[in-house]
Amino acid sequence: MPVSPRIGLVGSQGAYGRWLRRFFEQRMGLQVWGRDPVGDTALSERALLEEVDVLVFCAPIRQTPEVIRHYADIAAGIERGQLWLDITSIKAAPVAAMLSSQAEVVGLHPMSAAPKSATLRGRAMVVCEARLDAWRPWLEAFLAASEADCVRAEAEQHDRVMALVQGMVHASHMVQGAVLRELAPDVGGLDAIRPFASVGYELDMAVMRRMLASNPAIYQDIQFDNPHVAPMLERMSAQLDKLCDLVWRGDNVARDQLREQLLERSRDYAGKQSVAEGSYAFERLGYLLADLREPRFISVFLPLDRPGSLRALLSVFEQRGINLDSIHSSRSADGELLFRIGVSRDGDATALQDAVRAIEAEGIGRVLEASGIA
Structure with missing residues (x-):
């Protein structure tokens, strides 16, 4: 393993590809080569493989497993001794594809869009070690330099968790956006709603607008390419149907069932301390929003x-x-x-x-x- 490995980026013109180039060059002092169908084709795929020691795949989610398998076919053994990484939001399929190579393999998932800052300080990054030996010291140095809050997980566990952390959250805000599109015009539109906004509404709208301002392919792929999302959506839909039925009934029994089934049970599951911490965090965000207004x-x-x-x-x-x-x-x-x-x-x-x-x-x-x- 070289002291200063040469880095290759597949998908070098994407948001994370550009951020990683700056990180590796400026933060770690490493040489970086890239390839991307959009404007970075000076090196062929084979030439990139021959040039680098660490290969990082930062392609779109739905394309990543196929791209990795393509590179493994082209490599045909020259990748032995290399480290292959990917930074996709889904881990099982990309990691399995990388394992078809002879490289050492680690799947990564930074839990944020490419930041404006020089490091990932204050952000979580999931690390899925699949085949790691000689490259372990360098990987640990890289993770330390990133300043991310690293959490270790198996690829399958990661995807099951992401169905909740990403799939569920994104789905709820996409649906909120669709409902607003249908009903907000009846009350004067979004601008007419804004003066009435609560802290909860403002926070939800901030998340929704952030999603709408981003690349829609990311949210599309997270819903379609994680096999654990569809079963989660079925559970989510069933709970929403239950809420709808109770509200349409509207009697005292329905009110009691709503409180017990959708509030009290979830409160008990979360635990007293977690609920208290969440309530305080919400208050702090409310003060922040008030300051920013x-x-x-x-x-x-x-x-x-x-x-x-x-x-x-x-x-x-x-x-x-x-x-x-x-x-x-x-x-x-x-x-x-x-x-x-x-x-x-x-x-x-x-x-x-x-x-x-x-x-x-x-x-x-x-x-x-x-x-x-x-």
């Missing part, structure tokens, strides 16, 4: 990531007697780390305008947006 804020990018940078930013407001309501860090669409600072509604507008000028004049940061301070 406040109309008076300043959004600042700090170019110098070093101790004291945030203190220098906050001192600008302190020196001018400006009271802050909230501070939240996030990332821009380009992946820049920024701070959204909510300011008191009754703060002096002149002082706020002076603070904005000082942030840039003193080289502390770049103000991306300043709202409600005119």
